[in-house]
Amino acid sequence: MKPVKIYTTNYCGFCLRAKDLLKRKGVDYEEVDVTGDDDERARLVERSGGQRTVPQIFIGDDHVGGYSDLARLDNEGKLDPMLQA
Numbered sequence: 001m002k003p004v005k006i007y008t009t010n011y012c013g014f015c016l017r018a019k020d021l022l023k024r025k026g027v028d029y030e031e032v033d034v035t036g037d038d039d040e041r042a043r044l045v046e047r048s049g050g051q052r053t054v055p056q057i058f059i060g061d062d063h064v065g066g067y068s069d070l071a072r073l074d075n076e077g078k079l080d081p082m083l084q085a
Helices: 013-024 038-047 067-075 079-084
Strands: 004-008 030-033 056-059 062-065
Touching: 004 013, 013 067, 030 038, 038 056, 056 067, 062 067, 067 079
Parallel strands: 004 030
Antiparallel strands: 004 056, 056 062
């Protein structure tokens, strides 16, 4: 399974939803909390192509986007193959 990294803050409801979706699927992930961490936030913006909002989710080196993007991939049956590829 490809590694999953999710950038979050401690006050983000969509972050909780994304983490819950991943947990329900049995996906281990690395969480990077950018709350008040300007250096990590800068890395997130650079890695995501300018996105400052959270969550931002990466599967391997691929930028998935936020919670809505993750949920859409799951609903379309595309998330599991991405995780396994």
